[in-house]
Amino acid sequence: MQPFIDRLIANGAFAGMPVEVVYALMMILFGVLVVFGFFLPIAGVTSWLERRVWARIQSRIGPNRVGPQGFLQWLADGIKLLLKEDIVPDAADRPLFLFAPYFVVWGIVATFVVIPFSSSLIIADMNVGILYLTAVTALVVVGVLMAGWASNNKWSLIGGIRSAAQIISYEIPASLALLPIVLLSGTLSTQGIIAAQGWAPWHWFAFHNPFTFIAAFMFYVAALAEGNRTPFDIPEAESELVAGFCTEYSGFRYLLFFMAEWGNLYVIGAVATLLFFGGWQVPAWTSNTVLLNISQFGVFFLKSYFWVFISMWVRATLPRVRVDQLMILCWKYLVPIGFMNLIGTAIWMVVWPQGNRVVQYGLVILTVAVLVQFSRRVRFHLRRARPELYYSPAI
Amino acid sequence: MGALIFYLLAALTIGSALIVALSRNIVYSAFSLLGTFMGVAGLYALLAADFVAVIQILVYVGGILVLIIFAVMLTHRIDDVAVSNRSVGRLPAALIVGAVGVIMSVGVVGARWAQKADVQAAPTTYGIGDAFLGPYILPFEFASVVLLVVLIGAVVVSRKEIREETGS
Numbered sequence A: 001m002q003p004f005i006d007r008l009i010a011n012g013a014f015a016g017m018p019v020e021v022v023y024a025l026m027m028i029l030f031g032v033l034v035v036f037g038f039f040l041p042i043a044g045v046t047s048w049l050e051r052r053v054w055a056r057i058q059s060r061i062g063p064n065r066v067g068p069q070g071f072l073q074w075l076a077d078g079i080k081l082l083l084k085e086d087i088v089p090d091a092a093d094r095p096l097f098l099f100a101p102y103f104v105v106w107g108i109v110a111t112f113v114v115i116p117f118s119s120s121l122i123i124a125d126m127n128v129g130i131l132y133l134t135a136v137t138a139l140v141v142v143g144v145l146m147a148g149w150a151s152n153n154k155w156s157l158i159g160g161i162r163s164a165a166q167i168i169s170y171e172i173p174a175s176l177a178l179l180p181i182v183l184l185s186g187t188l189s190t191q192g193i194i195a196a197q198g199w200a201p202w203h204w205f206a207f208h209n210p211f212t213f214i215a216a217f218m219f220y221v222a223a224l225a226e227g228n229r230t231p232f233d234i235p236e237a238e239s240e241l242v243a244g245f246c247t248e249y250s251g252f253r254y255l256l257f258f259m260a261e262w263g264n265l266y267v268i269g270a271v272a273t274l275l276f277f278g279g280w281q282v283p284a285w286t287s288n289t290v291l292l293n294i295s296q297f298g299v300f301f302l303k304s305y306f307w308v309f310i311s312m313w314v315r316a317t318l319p320r321v322r323v324d325q326l327m328i329l330c331w332k333y334l335v336p337i338g339f340m341n342l343i344g345t346a347i348w349m350v351v352w353p354q355g356n357r358v359v360q361y362g363l364v365i366l367t368v369a370v371l372v373q374f375s376r377r378v379r380f381h382l383r384r385a386r387p388e389l390y391y392s393p394a395i
Numbered sequence B: 001m002g003a004l005i006f007y008l009l010a011a012l013t014i015g016s017a018l019i020v021a022l023s024r025n026i027v028y029s030a031f032s033l034l035g036t037f038m039g040v041a042g043l044y045a046l047l048a049a050d051f052v053a054v055i056q057i058l059v060y061v062g063g064i065l066v067l068i069i070f071a072v073m074l075t076h077r078i079d080d081v082a083v084s085n086r087s088v089g090r091l092p093a094a095l096i097v098g099a100v101g102v103i104m105s106v107g108v109v110g111a112r113w114a115q116k117a118d119v120q121a122a123p124t125t126y127g128i129g130d131a132f133l134g135p136y137i138l139p140f141e142f143a144s145v146v147l148l149v150v151l152i153g154a155v156v157v158s159r160k161e162i163r164e165e166t167g168s
Helices: A001-008 A019-057 A073-083 A094-114 A129-136 A137-151 A154-185 A190-196 A210-227 A251-276 A288-319 A323-351 A357-385 B002-022 B026-046 B052-076 B090-110 B124-135 B137-167
Strands: none
Touching: A001 A019, A019 A094, A019 A210, A019 A251, A019 A288, A073 A129, A073 A190, A094 A251, A094 B026, A129 A190, A129 B052, A137 A154, A137 A251, A137 B026, A137 B052, A154 A190, A154 A210, A154 A251, A154 A357, A154 B052, A190 A251, A210 A251, A210 A323, A210 A357, A210 B137, A251 A288, A251 B026, A288 B090, A323 B137, B002 B026, B026 B052, B052 B124, B124 B137
16 A cells, blocks of 8 residues: 555645654554455355355255345344453453453454555555465464463363464464465565466466465465364364353454454465465456456455355365374375475476476366366256255355 | 654563563463564564564464463463572672673663664565575574474474383
8 A cells, every 4th residue: 555655645645744644544544444344344244154155055044034145144143242241250360361352353454464455455565475474373373372271261271272283283384385486476575476476377376386286275274274264173173162262252252253263264265365376466458547456356355255165165064173183184294295395396496497388277277177077066966966955046 | 753663662572571570470471472572573673674573473473482371371380389499599689680780781882883874674585585595504504404403302302201101
């Protein structure tokens, strides 16, 4: 946003104010805009959509009463939780207990600073953008540990410690998966990484070579585990730990935890998109900057939300993994594969500095073939299973 | 404006450091380390050292702080530990602290701080990378060998414990 503010200042919009004050005010304004205009609605709508998709997969109906198709259910839930009493247990450590949810939300909201929604819609295009993204998620760990300890409840403590162990372990494969992309693009800035790709699928980094192709899926798995999503939601495993680190929370603070979880889902999708799937890149179809930015925003949003949608499917279909399986997956499989990807991409860049066109087209064709076969099988099973359940085209 | 931000960050750093040192509850101490680390990261960012600032958060908040909190939480009954080592006394402590304080104050006051006219916010990542793989490659590789040794050592130590437990 800095070029935009600079132009406003040059046009004399803030005559007489110190530049730093203008920057600070604008930063706060854009922060508020992103949190209330994007983060909150996206977390809410995702919660509703997830319940509907989930219900559909399990042959239920799901929330369909508030608004058309139950669309306003998230508002109703939010208002309900706001009106509930905010209970602090007697044995809890009061200041830490009250403070913990803010840390979790802070860690997620802070990632939105470097997420590029379009070529000019980004709060700050930092030189170390992608590194910053991995760093601020560390704040979530602190918040989760704080919540788990301060609740003074053994389920909370176990959940908090499990969550922290999981996030710290899966930070490594997630970072290893994004290193090949940093190698290829030669920059850590999120806008720079997107600018190094093109609008066509064979220009995306996911299809650049077989190693980045693997890295894309590895990143997605590691990011899901970092976000405590099913099948990796052992910190909240309701069959074992009631609700994990948020067992003792109620009302608004409970809402904050879930807002962070669903908001994080969009962050996962956005980061996967910007690293591997071309970000906001669109063909230059118009010279109008505003129209171009709107189309870029739309493309970026659709690509990101596709991954959110996939995570809903994953959540509805896969069983939860055990703690030891989780650690084995991370340390014995993902980390070695991550190193292989890193070295493989480096060798690839030495052998084919301009990239190998044949391999790129081949990987795109492979992906399309897998997707076509997948949708054909799904359609076949839908038709055969219970036709009467699938009359309505709505979710 | 820059000075104001500096003093705010310095206040955050020193304030949380005071809580770390003075709090009776060790869990509070561990958590207020977060403020210190974030404040230091902010100071780095203020000095246009963007890479170092982010690495500070990544390593200290994401790694070391969580490790400390883990250790504090998993220690049994950490609130009332029986102190086994007797304190040597206040007078020697005051003397040593006073001496160190005098030396540090003299150092700070006497140092000739090289002042740049204006901090230029330029990307530092390329420079750091070039320096690591150019003139400083030996210390860099040496540090990575040390880390590797530590890693293997940790694995060996933890494996030994398991073997003893199963053997007995």
